[in-house]
Amino acid sequence: MKIRTMLGDITKVSCDAIVNAANTSLLGGGGVDGAIHRAAGPGLLEECRGLDGCRTGQAKITQGYDLPARYVIHTPGPIWRGGDDGEAGLLADSYRNCLELAESHGCRAVAFPSISTGVYHFPLEEASRIAVGTIRDFAGRAVSVQEVILVAFDARTKGYYDRALECDQGPVCF
Ligand code: ADP
Numbered sequence: 001m002k003i004r005t006m007l008g009d010i011t012k013v014s015c016d017a018i019v020n021a022a023n024t025s026l027l028g029g030g031g032v033d034g035a036i037h038r039a040a041g042p043g044l045l046e047e048c049r050g051l052d053g054c055r056t057g058q059a060k061i062t063q064g065y066d067l068p069a070r071y072v073i074h075t076p077g078p079i080w081r082g083g084d085d086g087e088a089g090l091l092a093d094s095y096r097n098c099l100e101l102a103e104s105h106g107c108r109a110v111a112f113p114s115i116s117t118g119v120y121h122f123p124l125e126e127a128s129r130i131a132v133g134t135i136r137d138f139a140g141r142a143v144s145v146q147e148v149i150l151v152a153f154d155a156r157t158k159g160y161y162d163r164a165l166e167c168d169q170g171p172v173c174f
Contacts (some may be wrong), residue, residue, distance in 0.1 A: 003147075005150045007154070008153075017101075017110045018076075022054065026078045056079075057078065069111070073109075091115060092134045103141075103145050109146065124157060128157075
């Protein structure tokens, strides 16, 4: 399985599934969530209304509607509360549960935004290491998922992803 990074807007990425850094209501919000709902059109919100929300670290899948991606996988990442509230484990859960859903829906290429590092304030350096580490762990079990694209909306985020990818043992390299 290949992992690559890119700078850009995830709503423009053509792949089997894009991940939405949602909130637990799954009824839309700001940041990447708002951008995905705007680009997908009203059908997405309609389908999300029937999902009954989603717990932090869990994931639910919908169609992609007007997006180039076939599916949207929604996951509420943890809100950063200082680091002693299980944030790291919950962020890893988000990545893992999204990948499991992508796998069970036969997706080949999956794109992730930087979950929780916007208004949820998860520190970027640690979040990048968790993203890369969790995806690498999953790679050993992946059958249908062949490519994961880490989509950074700004250069700083891409820099942290690239550094985390260069490292075999994340913390040693930082
Ligand atoms: P969270 O609530 O999980 O922190 P945010 O949407 O506030 O989610 O931010 C998560 C990340 O998504 C941030 O790095 C933000 O810059 C980025 N982001 C915002 N819009 C887009 C977009 N259209 N494509 C990709 N990433 C985006």
